[in-house]
Amino acid sequence: MTLPVETFFLRPDAQGTLQQQIQQMIAQGILSGRFRQGEKLPSTRKLAQHLGVSRITVTIAYTELLANEYLFAKGRSGYFVSENAPAPPDFEPAAENDDAVDWGRAIGQRFSGGATPSKPQDWAQYRFPFIYGQADPTLFDHANWRLCALQALGQRDFTALTTDYYDQDDPRLIEFIARHTLPRRGISARPSQILITLGAQNALWLTTQVLLTQRRRAVLEDPCYHALRDILSQSRCHVTPVRVDQDGLPPDAIPPETDVIFTTPSHQCPTNATMPMDRRRALLDRARETDALIVEDDYEFEMSFLKPPSPALKSMDADGRVIYVGSFSKSLFPGLRLGYLVGSEPFIREARALRASVLRHPPGHIQRTAAYFLSLGYYDAQIRRMGAALHERRVVMEQAMTDHGLQVSGRGYYGGSSFWMRAPETVDTDHLARKLQSKGVLIEPGRAFFAGDLRPTNYYRLAYSSIPTSRISEGVAMVAKEIAASA
Incomplete structure (x- = not known):
């Protein structure tokens, strides 16, 4: 039996090329059981005319499905659903049972319901x-990012693509950050003091987990990055919000029992205030007095197009008490999820071990692609x-x-x-x-x-x-x- 051409249609919201959309349409028909083994597909001419595409597009789609054994060709008779095609289950899905678990009692710690709002996906x-x-x-350089991604897929980079780094990172990316990115912020760091993260938010989470307990206190800016407040709430530490002014976080408002201070001195989130140099020195002095650590989120320093940015707080740190958070997700694209932590070796050692126990390391291919994009000058x-x-x-x-x-x-x-x-x-x-x-x-x-x-x-x-x-x-x-x- 020949499948009616009217049963084939392209979804208006489908992604990919026309060839890929046709392949997906037919594969889904087979996987769902609508197209059965041995059934004949419409000719390439009829399907192309029905869909309003070129015949060669349909022919290439059929050929790809043939190569993947979804279809088989029979002489001059056309294309048929293959006997080797994935078969849908021959049983009815089980009826959904009532959930007998009391999840209100079973869940030991809640992570939903935080302050972070959602944005429309569309x-x-x-x-x-x-x-x-x-x-x-x-504004994004699609062409050169694609070239870097293809280069990272090449045989020469097979190890970077496939290796389980366990708790380590791509040495090329680490080297670029150490030799090029950090010096622009006045920071000097060894590779052992740098850790790649899945964006700045992951860096803040790792830092919170390593430094804070239920008995310790964190100071954060008010207003602040809402996801940070969620992270600190989930850690169950004591949190003291400190209201910012036109110069950012006021050091004299930080209580003496503080253990960790979270701040965005270069570009306060969300007020955009820049902390003056005198206040930065005062903040370092206050942290020294209280024996507190400082977590500096330098999330948008690349966007300083009016004037050169002030040196990072980390560059002024003579005690090793500042932990620096950077991100490429803001300057490239948020879906990249690539950031980094810079800190003293004992801290980075613990953050590295925690990261390894949760996700091992960010994908090697993403790290190597970013390393090429940065080192070849496309990023600048x-x-x-x-x-x-x-x-x-x-x-x-x-x-x-x-x-x-x-x-x-x-x-x-x-x-x-x-x-x-x-x-x-x-x-x-x-x-x-x-x-x-x-x-x-x-x-x-x-x-x-x-x-x-x-x-x-x-x-x-x-x-x-x-x-x-x-x-x-x-x-x-x-x-x-x-x-x-x-x-």
Whole structure:
């Protein structure tokens, strides 16, 4: 029996090339049991005409399925579902039983329900995406990243691709970080003092697990990166939020019993404040007085396109009490999940052992691809390209906000990719965000960044890393109009 051509259709939301979509469509039909062994497929001409694609596209798809034994060819008769094709189960799936487990009692520790908000997965479909930390496909160097990935797949890099490093990392990536990335921040480190992580958030988690217990106290900025507050809450340590001012974290507000201080001195998250050099020295002095450690999250130093960034706090550390967190996920793309920790060897040794027990190491192919992209100069070229684009967007953004009377609470002295905004006291930005989303505008409400029960509701963040310059003014106007209607 020949399968009716009408049963074949391409999904409008399908990914990949047309050839890949056709292969997937047929393979799924076989795996689901709709197409059975021995049944004949439509001719390449009929299927191509029905799908509105070229005949050669269908022919190549059939040929790939033939090679993978989903199909077989019979002389001039055409293509048929192969007897060797994966067969669907010949039994009905068991009915879902009621769950008899009392999960409220069985779960010993809860990790859900934190402060970290979710972002729409389809954010790129919105016309005005003023959201932070997403990659702009028009700025990313796809071609050279692909070349580096292919190079990392080559025979010469077979060991880097396939080796179980256990608790170690790609030596090429470590060498580049030690010789090129860290010196730009004034930091000198040996390879044994560097650990690759799955992004900055993983680095913060490892650090928390190694340094903090239920009896120890952590100080974090308020407002702060909401995922860090979730991480500290899960560790069950004592947490003291310290409200930041226009210069970041005030050292004199840090209590004497503090064990670990988490801070973002170069680019405070989310207010964008840059800690002056005098305050950085005062923070180091305060940490020395209380015998506390400092965790410096330097998450966006590459985006300093207005002025060169200040030296990292780690570069001023003469005691070895600063642990430095860096990330390539912010400057390349968030899905990369590649960051690093820099600290004294006893700390890195424990963090390395913990990482090995949880995930061994980040994939070797990703590490080697990043090492090539960095060492061949593509990364620096991308940073320059991104800096120029962000600078242009920032100028347009500032003018639009001035024109429409929006209040900027923090704008970043050296650059960055967002503005910290303040609406009138009567505006709840959670409600504001929902109203704007229905009109194609995405903003980030500020409530999640604050600690405590009485968190301000009128702050929000506007980022410009993922929105074209041509749409900024119109989008800002819509935000201002909705704020005026809500005030």
